[in-house]
Amino acid sequence: MTMSSMDAQTNTVGSSRAERKEREKEKIIQREKQRHTVKTISQILQKSVGEQTQEERTLLQDHQETVQELSRRQSRRRLLQSKLEEVFDEAESLQGKVRQLAEALQRAEHVVVYTGAGISTAASIPDYRGPNGVWTQLQKGRSVSTSDLSRAEPTLTHMCIWLLHKEKMVQHVVSQNCDGLHLRSGLPRHALSELHGNMFIEVCSSCCPARELIRVFDVTERTALHRHGTGRRCPHCGGELRDTIVHFGERGTLEQPLNWSGAAQAAQRADLILCLGSSLKVLKKYSCLWCMNRPANKRPKLYIVNLQWTPKDNLATLKIHGKCDAVMGLLMEELGLEVPVYDRSQDPIFSLAAALGPQEQESHSREEIAPPAALEEDSQAAPDPGPGPALQGGWFGRGYSKARRKKKTL
Numbered sequence: 001m002t003m004s005s006m007d008a009q010t011n012t013v014g015s016s017r018a019e020r021k022e023r024e025k026e027k028i029i030q031r032e033k034q035r036h037t038v039k040t041i042s043q044i045l046q047k048s049v050g051e052q053t054q055e056e057r058t059l060l061q062d063h064q065e066t067v068q069e070l071s072r073r074q075s076r077r078r079l080l081q082s083k084l085e086e087v088f089d090e091a092e093s094l095q096g097k098v099r100q101l102a103e104a105l106q107r108a109e110h111v112v113v114y115t116g117a118g119i120s121t122a123a124s125i126p127d128y129r130g131p132n133g134v135w136t137q138l139q140k141g142r143s144v145s146t147s148d149l150s151r152a153e154p155t156l157t158h159m160c161i162w163l164l165h166k167e168k169m170v171q172h173v174v175s176q177n178c179d180g181l182h183l184r185s186g187l188p189r190h191a192l193s194e195l196h197g198n199m200f201i202e203v204c205s206s207c208c209p210a211r212e213l214i215r216v217f218d219v220t221e222r223t224a225l226h227r228h229g230t231g232r233r234c235p236h237c238g239g240e241l242r243d244t245i246v247h248f249g250e251r252g253t254l255e256q257p258l259n260w261s262g263a264a265q266a267a268q269r270a271d272l273i274l275c276l277g278s279s280l281k282v283l284k285k286y287s288c289l290w291c292m293n294r295p296a297n298k299r300p301k302l303y304i305v306n307l308q309w310t311p312k313d314n315l316a317t318l319k320i321h322g323k324c325d326a327v328m329g330l331l332m333e334e335l336g337l338e339v340p341v342y343d344r345s346q347d348p349i350f351s352l353a354a355a356l357g358p359q360e361q362e363s364h365s366r367e368e369i370a371p372p373a374a375l376e377e378d379s380q381a382a383p384d385p386g387p388g389p390a391l392q393g394g395w396f397g398r399g400y401s402k403a404r405r406k407k408k409t410l
């Protein structure tokens, strides 16, 4: 490059920089003006037509596009708001819908149940996206506290699902919940897919096939997103044990308890899918669960029980707005079945659980699920200690706060 051409370039760069600066400044002024107009118009729109002055009405006339954009924004806001609202069907309509569901269940040949946090709220496990859910609270910047999860027991809904499976009216259950309550209701492992893990199970993936150890306490107290070591070692090979939780942003690869193959097979064979207490916001992303590659009339019929809007509502044969326990109670009546009651002495977790070795007794600080006999002693001796301390980390908490941070940067 010659000297003169370099000079020329510096010159053009210099002048274009000044020009650019000028343009930037103009843009900023323009944007400020626009912002001010939008603000003024939105204030005028909040008044009733009678309250508006002639001058304000003229301003609205002159900015029709802005007026339209603002009303579009408002209806979007209203729609979002309405999707979060909890809706309850009137008693009579609820009864009628449950009757319809009962008839459909009796006609169906292969039924899969998809469950979410809404079926565990009665066990005082917080749901995620309901008005008081973990997600909602964290979104509002509030902290989440809950009583110790080891005291939770299978709810009426868990027990009804267990019975429906026993009666061969439900063939498979796919759950997003990590609370282990389906397993504790007595549902056999082969009929269950816990897609996001089970807080009572730790796994050695150095053993082949992977070795599972079921515990009577929450194994996730030291684990978090991308950090799954529980701090204990495999009693057979000495390998590090890991939890089975699938956090937001992770891909679950463990064969058990996730049982993806069982879930996918069940969906393939299903002629009826019953969704209970799930917002379906995560489940809808798992395409193999919905047979969306088939024409609409060849897909399984969809029945949804949830208080809030779900992204599958428009594809549902029937949407029931009711609490899961209430709906399942009515359903049992319609089917002429007695609602089974959870019995701790029948809880399979006690026979499935692996005991800790002598050196491992101090390896966790979470409360253990009290076995039936100890429970009896307990209720005579000690008064209920009330809700436990706020839980930090573990299978909920970290994952959710991460999701919140992600959303904020968007």
Ligand SMILES: [Zn+2]
Residues within 6 Å of the ligand: 204, 205, 206, 207, 211, 234, 235, 236, 237, 238, 239
């Ligand atoms: Zn091992």
